[in-house]
Amino acid sequence: MSYEVTEARYRVAAAGDRIPDGRVVAVVDEPGVATVIVRPGHASELLLRDIADQQASMLATGQWLRLEPGTEPGPGQDRVTEACWQIAPAGTLPEGIVCLPVEKRGRHVWLIREGEASEQLIREMSELLTAMVRAGVWVQKWTEALDAQEA
Structure with missing residues (x-):
């Protein structure tokens, strides 16, 4: 069975948020919603807002x-x-442009403008995304999307 993630949220950590020691990001994953929580100082508010807006349309x-x-x-x-x-x-x-998704079949890269995110955040987000795709949990519906555009 599969379900669609209908919302991706990105925000700076607040009191009470749990991010593992030594890490700068945590993802709270629930059916329909994925929330990315970033330690203060590791991403600009503009980046977090922009990437969430772009993912909303995706x-x-x-x-x-x-x-x-x-x-x-x-x-x-x-x-x-x-x-x-x-x-x-x-x-x-x-x-x-603060961030730009570059995508082709089977591959997705977020280009992040220098200075908008710390190197540690870039590294940790890449690790998290790599773990997710290696677990085989994300698919792209290219054929259906292309068919709909051609109709």
């Missing part, structure tokens, strides 16, 4: 599906085999 299109562990992808669904965050050096992203 999730609304239905191109991403979260599978329960052990579930196989259905027809028209491709497993994501590579996912990460990467720092985009100054001047490589257009003016005003």
Whole structure:
């Protein structure tokens, strides 16, 4: 069985949030909602707001599906085999762009403008995303999305 994540939230940690010692990010994953909680000083508010806004539109299109562990992808669904965050050096992203998703079949990379996130956050988010895709829980619905665009 699978379910769609309909909302991704990103925010700075507040009192009472639990982030493991030595880490700067934690993900609270519940059916329908994934919340990314970041220690203060490791991401700009603008980045957290922008990435959440961009993911909202990505999730609304239905191109991403979260599978329960052990579930196989259905027809028209491709497993994501590579996912990460990467720092985009100054001047490589257009003016005003804080983060940019770069995606192709089986691969998803978030380019993050230099200075908007700490290197530790970039590293930890990449580790978390890699663990998720290696567990086989995310698929892209490329065929269905392309079919809908052509209709």
